Amino acid sequence: MEREHLLDPKTIYLEPAVREFPRGRDVLARFPDAARIEVESHWKIPTLFEDATRAEDWLRIKREVLVLGVKKSLAMRPNGRSADFIAPSSSNGCAMACSYCYVPRRKGYANPVSVFVNIDGITRAIARHTEKLGPKLEPNSVDPTHWVYDLGENGDLSVDALVSDNVRDLVAAFRTIPHGKGSFATKHVNMDLLDYDPQNKTRVRFSLMPQRMAKLVDVRTTPIAERIAAINPFVEAGYEVHLNFSPVIVHEAWEQEWRELFQAIDDQLSPKAKAQLKCEVIMLTHNEDLHVVNMDWHPRAEEFLWRPDIQEQKRSESGMVNLRYRHGWKGRWLNQLLSWMKETMPYCGVRYAF
Template identity: 60%
Template sequence: MHRSEGSVAAAPLLEVTRIYAEPAAARSERGRQVLARWPGAEVVEVASHWKIPEVHGDETNVGRWVRIKREALVLGEKKSLGVRPNGRSADFIAPSSANGCAMACAYCYVPRRKGYSNPITVFTNIDKIIGAITRHAGRQGPKPPNQCDPTDWVYDLGENNDCSVDALLSDNVADLVAAFRELPNAKASFATKYVNSELLELRPEGRTRIRFSLMPARASKLLDIRTSTIEQRLAALDDFVEAGYEVQVNFSPVVVYDGWLADWAELFEQLDAATNAATQRQLACEVIFLTHNESLHQVNLGWHPKAEELIWRPELQETKRSQNGATNVRYRWRDKQQYLAQFEQLLHQHLPYCHVRYAF
């Protein structure tokens, strides 16, 4: 096995100088492991990982957006261990082992949940998280085939985080991969925009699905901030298949702009050229068109207005009120159906072996 040439060093992404820690989390075995990885960091005791005004909960932090993500880290305990039904990308959403992200994609919905900049919170009670997943999987009966998977119950591990980046901080992801290796009826799944070659050593044995998010490089350079490049992600696909992962791709988000279809055709050609027969035989994809948010749009104008020129397009979009009352925007429904048909036709033309598992 060769190491992916596109692997990204951790140093530019994370240079932790301050760790906010709930006392019990800091005392735990996993908490001590994280603290040992950043021995020079200042440790600040906090009552709750949810309420740290210096790092989240205040959109006026926009001037320190990336700096907070690079330099701040939070240790907490996951209080809610419930498993939620999904039925789209996965059958279930597992209790997360982390929250937040060191990357700063302009379209990301995660900052809206915890307060904009939202650096990584590592949940240290990983044993309880794995226990909850294991018990839930044990209660499931036979799996009816569906768009998530034909034989296994699929648990999404990264709803509000990127597990590839989380693995730079602790063994939480390694422990989860090992746990799913032993579950006869379930597999893990997470999407990522970061190439972490350390994951190649975890022996998933087909029980963990990694979904590499892809979009045309021209758009990615503007929107995917602090991520691995598209070239690096493409170069990693064969390596992860060889290492025993089920590798799929997320074409996400699909952004409509002048020349967007030509850019996607180029990406499909690059994907075909970058992958061998083994990868192509097992390849499937999700297609997710852009959804944006009015509040995040206003914040982005303060730190990355160029991105908004591409993703805030009122002449193409309509509003949709989310369940939490936020104002989201998406492409007009009728137009989006046309865009999706064009996209899928192009995909079938260039990558006929790539099954569309889920489109939205």
């Protein structure tokens, strides 16, 4: 029932090579009634990604479409914030529909889950990379002892686990990688992950924001109270659990809402969870093209995300026009937020904030 609420594929787009992989055959067997359409590439599906009318059908596509492909590049990219390196993604896209998500900016007018079936190649590439690095000799803000690999840059692994065993395989792989640790952020509570036996080698970062705002912009995600309630069980199951306060959306009533969130977290967490807790804080960045898409399916959210009165344009390295909070104001608001958190959660270290 949980899977069908988020994902009930009626159509599966797949690269022909998918059938050559055990994971590909397994996923196809899970959805035997779905129509299958072969495509040249998981990135090149014109009827899905290049049709502007699809923006109005945003949520149905996320629920009813699944894409299967083979991950071509297995290179690691340096990061230094959430992780030391960005690992090759085992997926792309998401069944949830957060209205600020950056992934659709590169995919056009639809953003369903794409699962990569060559998971063995991905895990071997991570293991080889870590072996070449050797032990982490100097602690940094990412982790004091392990090289950390972000596993879910372009999706949500808790949702991916509803589709295949890719996430189980990643967690298992890090148990045997001496100097490596996996990490992913999530807005979905999937209690099946409690049985994966991570042995403190996988970090889960629960993304949190005030519930009133989350109800508006975190479409199809697990309610905030349930995410908070999941922290203690995940710690007990052997995960390192951090928090991801992202994105921080500034509006007229934000102080009260964030203070209430910090108090709710403090009230719920066990001493064990508090002792290992750290967080990252990311202020909202919005995008002009995404704003246009959102106006077709969720204009109410844009009243809070698209605020030219307090935002300024900044062109990204890829040439996209982004909106960020104005220089000077952003730093002041970030410091305010951190001071509110420190009052209630002084035990929570901040790994990075921007």
